[in-house]
Amino acid sequence: MTRKKLVAVCLLGPTLDSGKSSQRWERWRPTVALCQHEDLLISRLELLHQSRYDELASIVTRDIAQVSPETEVRRHALEIADPWDLGEVYAKLHAFARAYPFRTDKEDYLIHITTGTHIAQICLFLLTESREFPGRLIQTSPTQQSDRKGKSSSVGSFTIIDLDLSKYDAISARVRQDQNDAVSFLKSGIDTKNEAFNGLIDRIEQVATNSSDSMLLLGPTGSGKSHLAKRIYELKKQRRKLDGAFAEINCATLRGDSAMSALFGHVKGAFTGAAEARAGLLRKAHGGLLFLDEIGELGLDEQAMLLRAVEDQVFYPVGSDREVKCAFQLLAGTNRDLSEEASRGTFRRDLLARINLWTFKLPSLSERREDIAPNLEFEIERASEARGMRITFSREAKTTYLRFATSERATWDANFRDLSASVRRMATLARGGRISTSEVEEEIVRLLTSWQRPTEEADDSALLSLLGTKKTEKLDRFDRIQLLGVLSVCREARSISDAGRQLFAASRLEKTSSNDADRLRKYLSRFGLDWTQVGDV
Secondary structure (H helix, E strand, O other): OOOOEEEEEEEOOOOOOOOOOHHHHHOOOHHHHOOOOOOOOOOEEEEEEOHHHHHHHHHHHHHHHHHOOOOEEEEEEOOOOOOOOHHHHHHHHHHHHHHOOOOOOOEEEEEEOOOOOHHHHHHHHHHHHOOOOOOEEEEEEOOOEEOOOOOEEOOOEEEEEOOOHHHOHHHHHHHHHHHHHHHHHHOOOOOOOOHHHHHHHHHHHHHHHHOOOOEEEEOOOOOOHHHHHHHHHHHHHHOOOOOOOEEEEEHHHOOHHHHHHHHHOEOOOOOOOOOOOEOOHHHHOOOOEEEEEOHHHOOHHHHHHHHHHHHHOEEOOEOOOOOEEOOOEEEEEEOOOHHHHHHHOOOOHHHHHHHOOEEEEOOOHHHOHHHHHHHHHHHHHHHHHHHOOOOEEOHHHHHHHHHHHOOOOOOOOOOHHHHHHHHHHHHHHOHHHEEOHHHHHHHHHHHHHHHOOHHHHHHHHHHHHHHHHHHHHHOOHHHHHHHHHHHHHHHHOOOHHHHHHHHOOOHHHHOOOOOHHHHHHHHHHOOOOOHHHHOOO
């Protein structure tokens, strides 16, 4: 089998490769030395250089011919106005790589990264890693060697670096482990089972690690938006993606002047009570991350200022005519449909467009019932830390609690807040730190009571008093909801005609004549009811 030719791509080094007198042979010159190694036979050297170094390129070419007659040197003019401009250097090297007739079936390629500016070396690395240069990197150094006669030479040494990481299982495994560790960190170490949630966290890890764009977390109250926001910040901090602080606020707590002041700060005397200047949350988050929970609660004025702060990284504190520069990453949370809010004009479309580049919807706890067991363990650990003692379940108590917690009876209205509060209550009542069946049964009753809907109970009572138990139970959900709505109007109306006008306000306009009271009587009669019965309900 014919051995492939070895071809080197090299940048001329105006400093390291320089020298005209005979003394140049006493110095290590990386481009010449590259061709002097007995165990590295370079068949062809592609020498890239600027035209102003033509003379030096000629000297290097002649010297290579002297030390390695079998090496063919091909010179290529590569004009670069600013060798420290990453964009320009990358573009010129990329263009060379695209135009070069690589023949990987007949030739092996070495990309020399010893000469040139650091920018050029970085570009060569990137182009080789992306396979624009289909070869391996070679690094040379001036380690002194001796020839066969014991005479000192300046050949130096070389190291070949193959960027094919698939050959390095340990490195690949380490990269995968780092990613897994980051995902686990975002989940607080909880071994969740829900596939949709796990996929969501995988994607959040990718975005948090690789992007500084704004992110939007959607989800019902208690679904873990605030907790996840803190973990995202801590992960980015670990990865050195930011070095500033974490600042957060629930926008539902902001009203009037205090909203502007809390977010953007104020100067002394800006308004009544502003005895001292205030920095504000945006400045606190400079270089870091700002989490605005329930961002849909912000007023339109605050939204406008926030948009400019995110886009231009400047804003005016309240009462000031001087701009403040501030760079931060925005993470927003909401349980509202911001698109619907934008349609109603209560949320700015331009701000929504800016913050929903990356949108992640967190599922409710009732949508992740398979994750209740591992989250229960997490909450038990937290409760143990809070009490300063080990808290455990008896086997029967744990089985009973999980059977209830994962059933349809458990609605988990407040999501993880309900679960956390439930565990804290049982841990507090556990004698000797062991939660028994009696604590669990008591807690189940407490949870069911807290999840009851008072209005639904009252409405059911009204139907039961009017129709009786059998008729009420036979009602379809559609009829039940419609009838309850009609009864609500009847309770507030002055007469059956008044109630009819309210109920049929739209359809009555399409009739030449209408008898709203008669239409209402006929509707009520379907359920065996009349006006005298429902007027006092």
